[in-house]
Amino acid sequence: MEIEELIRETKVYNCVECGECTANCPVSWFETDYSPRAIAKRALEGLIDAREEKIWSCMSCEICSDRCPSAVDYPKFIWGLRAEALKSGIAEEAYVNELEQLFLNGERDGDIGIVREMTAGKMSIAGQDGGIVTSLLTAGMEKGLFESAIVVHRADGFKAKAITTEDVEDIIKAKGSKYQFAPTVERMVEAVLEGGKKKIAIVALPCSIYGIRRIQKAHPEVELYSIGLFCFENFYYEVLKPLVSELLGVDLGLADKIDVKKGKFVVDIEGESKVCAVGEIDKAVRASCVFCTDFTARLADISVGSVGSPDGFSTVITRSTKGEELFGLLKGEEKGLETTSVDHDEIAKLVSLKRKRGVEELEKLKI
């Protein structure tokens, strides 16, 4: 694909330089020299190529394309430039490694990234699997490690909504995976810039953790505890809801829980589990997810997910001293943490599958 073709396919030529993208981009709010509007303009002037370092700032949140009045698919445009960069030997790895060195410390595992401790854990509190994320947040808040937490609630049925809260009850209400992207980084930036918050915990997807680390690199004064969730892909609610109704005959908005496990998409509703193959809901997958290669949230202080653990447990990977400090709050006999071993190979398999898909999809975009 020629760069002109990439510009055409992603409708960058439609750009009217309104600046909505830059005004709403959470990365631009902190990395003030990063501007999707300016990059689109320079692309139209023939001044952009894959050596442009700023193409690595984007965290694929798709806020810019949601707000663009001209339907410019800026995230896909960036993925196209990244594909070209990879072809020229400029790898995302270099940017990830730099952030790992800045924020993490532990042993390197070739599949999983930096690891201090990896275990399967379970708390008595209800959650998606082992109740670990809810327990980490409530324990950290009660201990005063952070004053606010950014979590994702259900709103309008099963639609994901990112909120900032200081209330433990709100944290408990956020339990359970939504399998949708929610603008957690936008909430975090607001909490810092508008709310004057200094100490924050955030639960976020691997792509958002990447953005958070870029922001922290530019602003080390932002004190964060980041909990990254394992993520293979996520879905557009507006597409998923009618699809679930068609395939499973149920209203996703009324579901008690949704889960993706071992190739199945499962909706728990009114005491029953409705199941279809995850491949059947492919058309609801977020556009950016097919290019993404991070399954285990490699840059988080703690990564949590169900893969690699027995039913009812969550895999917990601590990657930094902050992560270790937070997970330490759940340890000790009276805290009720049960642990067992993790199946490393099961995680490695998903890491490799996701990486393979990302690389193949990027190959198709090479200009």
Ligand code: SF4
């Ligand atoms: S929002 Fe769309 S039209 Fe406006 S500057 Fe950004 S890319 Fe261009």
Ligand code: SF4
């Ligand atoms: S996808 Fe998100 S991070 Fe990337 S330019 Fe758009 S708003 Fe900014």
Ligand code: SF4
């Ligand atoms: S697959 Fe990647 S881009 Fe998609 S939501 Fe998960 S971490 Fe983000």
